[in-house]
Amino acid sequence: MTPDEKAREYAQSIAPAVSEKDGPLLHATKDMRRLATPWSVAIARASLLNNNEIPTGIVLDPACGSGTQLAAICTTLERPGIGVELSGSVAPMAAINIDNCGKWDGKKWSTSSRVLWGDGTNAKDVIETFTTQTSIDQQIAILHVDPARPNDAQKHTLDEMEPRLDVLLSAWAPFLKNGAALILDLSPRLSNKQREQVDQIVSEIWGDIMTTWQWMTQGRGRIDRLSLWVGTAACSQPNRLVRLSKSGEIHHLEGKNKTSQVSDDVVEIGEFLSIIDPCLIASGLAESWKEIATSGKSRWNTITGRRPILITSEPILLSYNELSIQKETYDMAHSFVQIKGEVVAHISTLDFESLSEITQIATKLGLSSLKIRCTVDPTIQPKLQSALDREMRQSCAENSTNLGFITEASNGYVICKEMGRDPA
Numbered sequence: 001m002t003p004d005e006k007a008r009e010y011a012q013s014i015a016p017a018v019s020e021k022d023g024p025l026l027h028a029t030k031d032m033r034r035l036a037t038p039w040s041v042a043i044a045r046a047s048l049l050n051n052n053e054i055p056t057g058i059v060l061d062p063a064c065g066s067g068t069q070l071a072a073i074c075t076t077l078e079r080p081g082i083g084v085e086l087s088g089s090v091a092p093m094a095a096i097n098i099d100n101c102g103k104w105d106g107k108k109w110s111t112s113s114r115v116l117w118g119d120g121t122n123a124k125d126v127i128e129t130f131t132t133q134t135s136i137d138q139q140i141a142i143l144h145v146d147p148a149r150p151n152d153a154q155k156h157t158l159d160e161m162e163p164r165l166d167v168l169l170s171a172w173a174p175f176l177k178n179g180a181a182l183i184l185d186l187s188p189r190l191s192n193k194q195r196e197q198v199d200q201i202v203s204e205i206w207g208d209i210m211t212t213w214q215w216m217t218q219g220r221g222r223i224d225r226l227s228l229w230v231g232t233a234a235c236s237q238p239n240r241l242v243r244l245s246k247s248g249e250i251h252h253l254e255g256k257n258k259t260s261q262v263s264d265d266v267v268e269i270g271e272f273l274s275i276i277d278p279c280l281i282a283s284g285l286a287e288s289w290k291e292i293a294t295s296g297k298s299r300w301n302t303i304t305g306r307r308p309i310l311i312t313s314e315p316i317l318l319s320y321n322e323l324s325i326q327k328e329t330y331d332m333a334h335s336f337v338q339i340k341g342e343v344v345a346h347i348s349t350l351d352f353e354s355l356s357e358i359t360q361i362a363t364k365l366g367l368s369s370l371k372i373r374c375t376v377d378p379t380i381q382p383k384l385q386s387a388l389d390r391e392m393r394q395s396c397a398e399n400s401t402n403l404g405f406i407t408e409a410s411n412g413y414v415i416c417k418e419m420g421r422d423p424a
Contacts, residue, residue, distance in 0.1 A: 001115055003096040011093045017100070024104035027093040028066045036065060037146075037185075041225070042072035044244050045183075045216070048252070049077060049142070054232045055179045057141025058082055058130075062120030062172065063163060067094035069144055069185075071101035079141070080112035082130050084120035091117040112136055121163050123171045139177035142233070145169070146185035158197055166201045173205050181233035188215075188226040195228075202230055210234040212254075215283040216242040221306045221338070223282055241283040243335045251332035253280075255288030263299035267311055267343055267409040273301075273416050274310045274340040275373060275407060281308050292325060293317050293333045301409050307338065307373065309409060315419055316340060339373060339405060341416030350374070350406060350413050352387060358406070359391040362415060367404035368396045370415065374408035 003011075011017070015032070017025035023039040037045075046069070057079070061070040064083030074081040083098065085091035095115035102110020112134050116126055131137055145168060147161040158165055165184070176182075186198065195213065202211060212234040216225035229235070237254035244250055260281065267273065280286040281303050290298060296314035310316070317334050325333075344365050347358055350372070362370050369392050372385050403418040 001092065001095050001117060003092065003099050007092045008096055011096050015093060024071070024097075024101045026066065026068060026097045026100065029093075032066050032090060032093070035148075037069050037225075039068060039072065040248055041216075041218070041244065042069045043076065044248060044250055045069070045225070045227075045242075046072040046076035047250065048242070049073065049181065049233060052181060052232050053179075054181045055141050055177050057139050057177045057180070058136070059142040059144070060084075060140045060172070061144045061146070062123075062126070062168060063145060063147050064094050064115065065090065065146065067097040067101075067115060069146065070094075071098050073142060073144060074098075074109050074113060075101055075105045075107070077142070078107050078109050080109050080134070080136065082113070082126065082140075083115040084118060084126055085115060086117075086119060088117055091115055119163075121168050121171045123175050127175055139180075140172065140175050141177050141180050143172060143176060143180060143182045144185070145183070149187055158194060158201075165198065169201065169205055179232050182228075182230035183233055184228040184230065186226050186228065188223040190226060198228055202228070206230070212238060212240050213283075214240045214242060215279060216244060217277065217279040218244050218246075219277075221278045223279055239284055241279060241285050241336075243277075243279075243332070245335070251335045253283075253285050253289055253292075253332060253336070255285050257284030258287040259284070260286045260300050260303050262303055262410075263301065263311075264410075265299060265311075266411040267301060267414055269343050269345065271343050272312045272315050272340065272419075273343050273407065273409070273414065274312065274316050275307045275338040276310055277336040277338060278306055278308050280336055289333060289336060292329060293337075305375070307375075307407065309407070311409075315342075339418060341405060341418040343414050344404075344417050345415040346411075347406070347413045347415060350376070350384075350408075352384065355384075355388055355391050358388070358415070359395045362392065362404055363395045365402075365404070365415070365417065366400055367402050367415070367417060368392065368400040369403055371403075371405045373405045374413070 011027045015027045015029045017027050019025045020039045059073050059079050059081035062084045064070050064085050067083050070081050070083045085094050149161045212229040214227050215223050218224050240254045242252040280289050293316045298312040301309040301311050345361050
């Protein structure tokens with residue numbers, strides 16, 4: 001379908017178009033927006049295909065929803081796209097979104113793009129309809145799939161995705177160009193067993209094909225996106241962790257899955273403690289990151305929860321020159337550090353009754369402030385932090401500017417003198 005003025009008026013009346021920062025105007029109802037990929041994320045993910053050797057051909061999304069990710073790929077690679085959407089109310093808005101993105105981009109790809117209302121597993125009918133409407137006779141070079149799924153994917157099977165992944169991929173396999181790129185968007189809460197099931201579906205259809213599992217995080221220690229990149233979409237490694245900053249900057253780490261082991265050694269004063277992004281653990285790339293970030297002896301103190309802790313004999317990430325790495329690699333490694341510092345004291349407890357003693361210790365060490373970076377009852381934490389801030393303001397020297405933090409290691413609470421990012 002191609003959008004006309006009546007369709008645009010209707011879309012604007014039920015779901016006014018909204019632009020994200022400098023992005024295109026996109027229509028989405030409240031329910032659609034809850035499920036849709038934000039434009040900034042969609043365009044960042046599409047940019048990861050820029051350096052891949054993908055054959056010429058069409059971009060296909062057989063369950064396109066709002067069309068945002070399809071439009072982002074078409075915009076980035078300047079290729080026409082086919083979107084298929086089962087919902088008769090969503091498909092027209094997706095068509096308008098594709099058209100809006102083309103006008104925003106100023107390129108010609110959108111004039112040859114179409115959104116079709118129907119079943120995305122009817123591959124032959126979709127291709128015939130697209131060819132009839134556009135007179136374009138090209139094979140599919142890029143397939144993006146983001147099937148609808150239950151809210152809690154860990155308590156459901158892959159069979160409950162709509163459309164079913166195995167049925168969808170089998171239907172489109174004959175229409176994919178040799179060397180095609182596939183991106184399969186899945187729930188970030190998939191279990192390891194479910195990921196193995198997805199691997200099996202792909203291998204049963206395409207055999208020994210390159211695959212890369214990609215975890216994407218926007219910070220906050222949370223995996224926001226999980227996807228399997230297949231064929232020419234894959235990178236040279238089986239795992240990739242992508243960090244997307246608020247400014248849109250992308251850092252990514254690639255490697256093989258390795259299990260991190262926790263050491264029983266106690267944390268000593270004078271050692272260096274770093275709280276790292278738990279996404280490194282979730283993606284199996286913590287060891288790959290550690291090889292880049294550390295220069296001396298290192299060990300994991302804890303790898304569970306929101307604050308995995310690495311203990312080192314030397315400060316991590318000194319400078320990219322001293323580590324003999326590129327600045328881009330240094331920036332990537334640093335993006336996965338929550339906070340780091342030197343261990344300067346042990347404390348036995350962290351509660352309201354112990355704040356006076358903690359403040360005295362911190363003041364003697366020349367610290368001007370202390371931030372709580374450990375697990376505390378969320379109903380108590382703000383009050384405890386406020387009380388600690390008040391005690392520190394009353395006790396610390398006026399000329400002191402040394403920041404500190406409290407965290408919980410395996411052998412109890414420790415106070416650390418914070419170390420900022422080292423000059424490059």
